[in-house]
Amino acid sequence: MGLRPFNQIRRLAFLGVLLLFALLWLQPGDGGRPVAAQVNGPSVPAAVALRPLSPAGGCTGTFVAHSLDFTTGTRLREITTYISNGAGVAVNDLDNDGDLDLVFASVDGPGAILWNQGDLRFEAAPLDDRYSRGVAVVDVDGDGWRDLVFTHRGLAGISFWRNLGPRNGRPHFVAGTLPGVDVYAYAMAWGDLDRDGDLDLVTGSYGVELIQHGIPEPAADPRAGVFVHLQENGAFNSRRLSAQAEALAIGILDLEQDGWPEIWVANDFAVRDVIWRLADGNWIPTEPLNQTSHSTMSLDWGVLVPDGELALFSTDMNPYDISPETLARWLPVFQEMDEHRERGDPQIMANVLAVPGWRGWHNQATRRGVDASGWSWAGRLGDLDSDGDLDIYVVNGMIAADMFPFLPNGELVEENQAYRNRGNGIFDPMPSWGLGSTASGRGMVMADLDGDGDLDIVVNNLRSRAQLFENRLCGGQHLQVTLGWPQSRNPDAIGAQLWLQTDHGVQWRDVRASGGYLSGDPPVVHFGFPPGTRLESLKIRWPDGAWSQVESPPTQTRMLITREEAVP
Secondary structure (H helix, E strand, O other), X not given: OOOHHHHHHHHHHHHHHHHHHHHHHOOOOOOOOOOOOOOOOOEOOEEEEEEEOOOOOOOOOEEEEEEOOOOEOOOOOOOOOOHHHOOOEEEEOOOOOOOOEEEEOOOOOEEEEEEEEEOOEEEEEEEEEEOEEEEEEEOOOOOOOOEEEEXXXXXXXXXXXXXXXXXXXXXXXEEEOOOOOOOOOOEEEEEOOOOOOOOEEEEEOEHHHXXXXXXXXXXXXXXXXXXXXXXXXXXXXXXXXXXXXEEEEEEEEOOOOOOOOEXXXXXXXXXXXXXXXXXXXXXXXEOOEOOEEOOOOOEEEEEOOOOOOEEEEEOOEEOOOOOHHHHHHHHHHHHHHHOOOOOOOOEEOOOEEEEEEOOEEEEOHHHHOOOOOEEEEEEEEEOOOOOOOOEEEEEEOEEOOOOOXXXXXXXXXXXXXXXXXXXXXXXXXXXXXXXXXOOOEEEEEEEOOOOOOOOEEEEEEEOOOOEEEEEEOOOOEEEEEEEEOOOOOOOOOOOOEEEEEEOOEEEEEEOOOOEEOOEEOOOEEEEEEOOOOOEEEXXXXXXXXXXXXXXXXXXXXXXXXXXXXXXX
């Protein structure tokens, strides 16, 4: 009897410690495990070439929308589920003239190349690659000319357009296949998975669409699933990681920051997302996130603030407006999705922003203000206002006559959502930026299309013309970095990581060939920072683990860093 009060005090003290620990651990700031530049490989010399950025256009504090000469979906009399998923867009320099060109995939006809003529003028040229989903622009064969790769609706698999260089003033593309790659592919990602100097491929099929095309049990078909295709001497050796796949997006990223990439596959419906890690030559499936999106549409990752930690972002369906009118339009979807829930399922119908913590990665999307952005497709991280912190843009909308027969034209109309990073990893909606298009976006990329240093945005809409959003936000300075590795079959150094040391902290970026939803990124790294920021050094970890460093990089500059092998 006499010990009971003491035991109660001890229990209360223990609970108080637990509460204090939870409050500290769950703080919404971005101050956990920083992404440090751990130098443990050989140092290699690199040559630096500088080119000034173009003068910025008029400062309006907003983005300015421009329509582009491309549309997908208009040839279809009626859009139904899965056709409604739309297609992607890729940005890269196809003719090696220093300007970024655009390549669009199309679900209902040929794709297109939009050649950059400068001053945000583009010349459209049709490309006879039909019924495509995803697109990437990547130098597959390492010859210095970037090729085109498409995934497709249904059973078409992968197509490869080899860039043979100039002919009559423009690069000449020849249609073909990737030797050894004979699988169904909806999503794809490119990277040097085995660090042997050439680019490998990861593909994932979309099971429900295969069923529509006459394959009743996709997991039983040897061409379906998630595959790793390792390139060796110009051909690919394929290995299936999983027979089950509803893959809408695939990411190749260095999750452990050890120089070796992991594979992150985002699945639709009730199929869980999986992250594969390489161990002793084998790819091991893991689920390190405490929560994942239920129907994961898009993937992205980055360090949200200087000296911060790596964060993982995925998108899903979750209305940003919870008025009775909006919820009435969404109710049939919620009822349908509830039928597929499993006990103990970590998946939630919401965006996920995961950061590393105790025993894994933990979702902080709600407390950081980015859990609900609508019927979301591509969601990307980028420093849109060039203040040193990564912002978020998500494109929205859904068109499906069989899913929304009670809505005009079967369309759920929503605004795209932009979120500004406050500087601590918490986000505020930014309708004033002028990015609230209602054109039903699908694929989306961020890139500098006019050469002035800031990030513009390109969106492949469904049944509306594609859009380019010109960045005219005020303030901020820029540094753009392009890597060259001419001695390898990965001349763009896809998979390299960069650390920019400034007097405001360290910013981290990586070089990618594909990302987001069905789209392709250029190998151009963008850093933004407030005016007056001092840039101290730039460290590069090349895909094979070697290091280079540039001291005192200048601001307002395009920097080409070319790796030079040491002469014996």
